[in-house]
Each structure stands twice: as C-alpha cells, then as structure tokens.
Amino acid sequence: MRHIRLKLIVFLLTLPGFLNIALAQDVMMVRSSLRFPEAMAALQNSVIAHKYTLSRIQRVDIGLTRAGYKTDRYRIVFFGKQPELEKITDRHPQMAAFLPLKLVIFAEGDETIIVALNPLHYRQVVDDHDMNILYQRWANDIRSIMDDVSHAE
C-alpha cells in the first residue's frame, strides 16, 4: 500500500509534464504560420466549433488608418454564450466590464499572432466556486482554440 501511495504521488507530480499543461500565464499567446486572412478564418471557425457565438469583430486597424495612423491588420474578436453572459451580468455586474470574451488577432509579417487574457485572472474580480469552474472552462477552450489555429494549414 505504501508503495502504491508513493507511486501515486510521483504519478501526480509528473502529470503536468505528461499532459503538457503550460503553467498559468496572465497573457495567453500563440503564433500561427498562416497569413492573417487564413488565420482569421481558422480562428472564427474554431470559436464557433467550440460552441460560442461570435458577436462582433472590431477592426482596430481600419479605425486607426482612417484616423491617419499606419498599422498592419489588427482585429478583436468578441465571443460568448448568451445564457452564461446573462447569468453572470445579473449576478456579478462588475464582470460586465470584461465581457464578452475576446481574442486579439494581428498580423506580424507573413505570420499571425493571437492573444487572450487568461480567464483565470478574473478570480481577482469574482472568486466563487461556480465562477472558478467557468474560468477554467474558458481557459481550456481558449487554449484549445489557439491550438486549433496554430495547427491549421
């Protein structure tokens, strides 16, 4: 029995490495070798495949260019699930400032960068059991969306 327990501990210790879980960072970031339009298409497909509604795409570059500033393509993708958003904003109005969720996508030469705030960070806004479960799911989904885009061809 002692042996088993020892092995269990070793097993648990090695688990993160085995499953390839990156330690929590505040800003999640991934590079795609796709050009911007293709990466953007892959991103939108993946957000929808993860069962989120894509509510809006903010074209930051267009606004900047019109105002006379030079920039390459830069967009913000807003997404979420309506029942969740409704419940959260009713219960925790302060969370509304951070929702819907968003992914930032910008061109870097022939490649594309995607950035998101790690939702686990919202523990600093509301820290309760239900919300923590939700933050974790958001974080997993965003990681999975980023993986999709970085592997898309």
Added chain:
Amino acid sequence: MVLKIIFNILFLLIISSTTLAAPDGKRLYSRNCAACHGNDGMGGVGVPLALPGFIESVSDRYLFRTIRHGRPGRVMPAFSDLSDAQVEAIVNVIRNWSGKPAPVFLQTKIKGDVKKGKDLFKQHCTACHGMTGEGGTGTGVTFSRPRKLPIIAPAINNPGFLSSASDEMIRQTLIKGRLGTPMNSYRGNGLKEDDINDLVTYVRSFERHHPVKKAAKITDYLSYESSENMEDTLIAVKRAIRGSNFKLIRIQKFEKGFVKEGQEDAKKVIVYFCNFNMLDRALKIDPRVGLFLPCRITLLEQNGKVQMTSINPSAMSKKFDNDELNKLCAQMTRMYKDILEEASL
C-alpha cells in the same frame, strides 16, 4: 492487486515518457518562446535570437540566465518553472541556429573609470538605450507599424540583463557590435580600449541604482453609481466623453450579436469611445494591448439603480510586465476616472 498492476503500468509509462527522456528543446522553445521570438528566432514581440551577430557574441551561460531571470518590466518573462535540463535544451536550440561553438567569457571584473564611462555613455549610447540604460520604447521587432529602430534597444540597466552578462561579454559586445542590428562596433567608432572599459564599468554601475518597486494592490475595475436613470446616465456619459480627450464611437446594447435584433436587454448598455493618438502610442509600446481595448464603459441597471463600470487600465497593464505601458496606463486610468466621476455627478 489489480489496482497495483494498473499503478505499476501507469508509473512505468509516465516515468519513461517524461522523467527519463531528455527534454525536447524544440517543443519547449515552440511552447514558451516562439510566440514572441518567432518560430525560427527572427523576432516579433521579442528581439531576434537567430542572428549570427547575436548568437556568436553571447555565451550559453548568458542565454541560460536570461531565460531564468527574464527582464523584469521589459516584457521578457522569467522562466522559473522550467527545470535546468529544460532550460539547457532551449539554449541548445538557439545555439544550433548558428552551428558555431559557443563563446565563453572570463568572469573577472573589469575596472574602469565610472565618471568617464558616464560621459561616454551620454555621448554614444543614450540616443538608443535611454538616459539611464532603460532601453527603447516598444517591443522586439516592429512588423506592424513604423518605428525609428528596426530592433528595440534592450534595457541594459535591467537586473535580468546585468545578472546574466559578464563584464567581458559586455566588453566584447561593444568591441564587435552585433552585426545585422543597430548595435554598432565601437572600436571602429573611435573609442579606445580604455574608453570601452570605462563604459563597461558604467553599465555595471546600473546594478546599484535599482529602486525596489512596491506593488500597490489595485482593483481590476472601476465602478461608479449614477444618480440618474439609464437614459439620463447615457446622456451624462456621452457629455463626459465629449468633454475629455476621447471620441465617442458607438453606443450598443450589451447583448447585441447574441440575441435577435430588437430583443436585447435595454438595461445593459456599452458605450465605446476612443482616442486614436493614445491607441497608436499604446500599440507601439506593446502590440498586445488590444486585450483591453476598445475603451468602453458598461452601464447596468439593477433595482432602479445604474452602475457604470470599466476595466482599470493600470491593473490590466500589470499583466504585460512592461514599465513603459504602466506609465501610459496610469494616465489612461486617470482619464477613465475623470469621465466616470463627471458622469456620476
């Protein structure tokens, strides 16, 4: 019994696949570094690492320690959770881009004249590295918007840099420069051996001038209660935005895009506004700031009371570990507060 067998199998599986196997440097690099430094080390938010002018003038010790300590306040994270073997594996990936053996530098101190070094620094270095070696504004390489220097001048007063680079490595950097980057050779630029030693001594003296920053606890959002109903609060917010340095962009229901048009909850509203000059400056400092853009105030009406909420730019900025961005965000926070306060009157 069965349990024991299962554990034994799992145990062997895990041990053989993770602990004993040498860390996969390429995979570690691509997970931890590529997003910023590029898949092939040509730079991005991070500086280029694959240029021969760089690799051939830094030691493995320097790379190892840079990965461990990061560059606090300059975006480059400290990778304290990686094992020594993992960091070494990453160092090997970078080293292999050059194919040449790693230079090794003496660890002995170089003793020059700090005062003379300071004068020389003012004359030759501040244009790029800043008055006190704090580095240029922005991140690594600029792809997306125009900038003066193609590669950012690093912060050479940074504790992460100073604890990684030996005096001799800094000396060699000044003598040879870094071919293919804005960092020139200074021997070819009229400086003598002694001058170079004075400069090294001055750069080393930055180690002593590091103010310890106290991290004040700040909330992640700003929230103000309005004394008016939704309609009048909206008018007050619009007026406050127009009276500030921002341009009103759009007012929309929070649920827009999530429910059928016309069915959105009228008690949840977002007001978007922007200052393009500030936005452009922010993106030049760190292209990732879109994460807390566009500027907005969210209005929620509950039990007859309207609450106005926004993010706190200063709190968001902390996530980026970028001192320059912190300064701009402190300014933004003041502007947000002014608008919210004005609107709540």
